Amino acid sequence: MTKLHDQISRRTVLGGGAALAATLAMPGVLRAQEPKSVKIGILQPVTGNLAQDGELGRTGAEYAIKAVNDAGGIPSLGGATLEMVFGDARSTPEGGTAEVERMQSEGVAGIVGGFASPICLASSQAAARYDLPYVVDVGVSDKIVQRDLSNTFRFGPGFGTCSKTAIENLVKLNEAAGKPARTVVLVHEDGLFGSGLAKLMATELPKYGFEIFETIAHPTPARDMSNVALRIRSLKPDLIIPSSYYGETVLLMRTLYQQRVRPMGYYSVLNGAASNMRFVKEFPEIANLDMDCNHWHDPRKEEAIQLKKAVEDAGGLWAYNIPLNYSCVKLLADAIDRAGSVEPKAINEALAASTFEGHVMPYGPTKFDKGQNTGAAPVSLQVQDETIKVIYPEEFADAKPVFPISG
């Protein structure tokens, strides 16, 4: 009986399969008219002040598109391949919105990128008019996900999460070393990003027993950091916390090094230099043991290691923009696959319900709450042996922190 039951069961299954194939064949006729590729918009500032970051973001997106296509494209759309529609945001919000309009008219299924918060804010708003799915790659301003836009999703962590984690990790670091550091000087660029971060640090750090000696703002671009270095030299803080863009941070640290300022540590948050391999390569001595709390890939994931190797073998430099954009494009591809269509509404719903795990970031399970991935968090990094290592949280770490570095 059991045997007979099995046979029937198998037949039923086979029959069911045949019926399914027949049903699929009908829409298959219709689907023959559908494009064999799905266009996705990649928006990055590749000219203007943010061009360096934009190029890195584009690199990550290109690798992801290639990875998705090599793995057979979008299965639910008959293996349709991803086709990149690239837009240069020209480092301005207006540049970003103009490109969103163009991408929409070219029929993209969704957009990934933006990099800077102002560009992400404006571009996702422009995309919202068409309900066009928009995945923010970096833009940390928390306003991005506080507007109840049903099309905007941020895969990475926001400003609040980043600064909270940064402070927690700093306190942990200091306590583990026997609380050697007590005094701090904050140096920040005077824009939205640097000022916001410095203000938060100045309120939060005293709660953990740190004394803020001084908060020094500087413009971008800064032509000279001698006076900032001069003041820091006279204050002799234990810790220096810079939040500036790449050029200024490098200039500051070079000047401080020259002025023989040797603090117990440099600890920055979302800084442009401390987690950029160019700095490590050009000034290994100065970058050594520099710490940063930032986005970074999961050093334990094989796919991340392979991606890093591929980028470096092609002569590129590794930075967080690459794995973030790589992951965001794969996230969108996964949503398109689950939606089984290129309809904006269906993709938005698929993104909102996403539990995507095929990314290369050190995040918990993907779960969007009002557009923000609640599983996202930054990690603390330190330059060790002329490369960048993860030191916190322990479960993702590939090195032990070295602190204090002097004094």
Add this chain to the structure above:
Amino acid sequence: MYSPDIIIEALLNGLLTGAIYALVALGLTLVYGVLHIINFAHGALLAAAMFAVLLINQLFGVDPYVQIPFLTVIFFAVGYGLQRLIIGPASHGRDENILLVTLGLSIVIENLLLAGFGSDTRSLNTDYSFNVYEVGPYLLSQVRVFGAAGALVTAALLWLFLSRSDTGKAIRAVAREKIGASLQGIDVAHVYAVTFGLGCACLAVAACLLLPTFYVNPKIGSAFVLVAFTIVVLGGMGSIVGAMLGGLIIGVVESMSGLFLGESLGQIGIFVIFILTLLLRPTGLFGAKA
């Protein structure tokens, strides 16, 4: 309130930075004085010169200071060629055309740099980049002292050239009275090109002096050119001595206002001076009366 040591060191820093500003302004003021145009491509040409220094250093390992003599000659030729072959012919003798042509040139140069070198911010590390002179309690950056000295020497040489040599005299003659000069047999087109070439040569020197302490990216020119323009206005448009003195004043003002008002507001001092100059002494410190 800061201790006197900090104030004095900030003052010295201001002078060192100001000298480099002055050098960038020299080229701008010279071109204005003779051609009566603002060269909008000045910043982009500075960025190009800085990339040239970086490239030569990386390819052949030539020290930035050693590059000064031949890079100056190359950039003189570049400037001469630009004026003779592009700016001059394209302007059809109208000043507003020259303005637009130089603006167009700056866009082309910046984008060529972007295409050629990418958008990365790069720096050059030399053995002596981090050396300092200890003068009493002060630590003066060696490369910045070299930079300031180089800027002063360049200005002095330029001044000597303009006041003593025949070509210099021809340049001054064209600056004062173009038609009169051409009636005396001076080739005005040639003088224009020489002047533009000299402006670019100053940028080449500035680039060689800047790179050991500063970074470079295709947009870097804009960081210097606005300050340079203020210096030109303060010093008197077309005046070499004015540019030099103006540069030092602006450097000190920026440093002091940065120290007392905060680095972000350090810029305010520069623009207050700019407005005051326009209001109270439109000809600048050493400018000719209109």
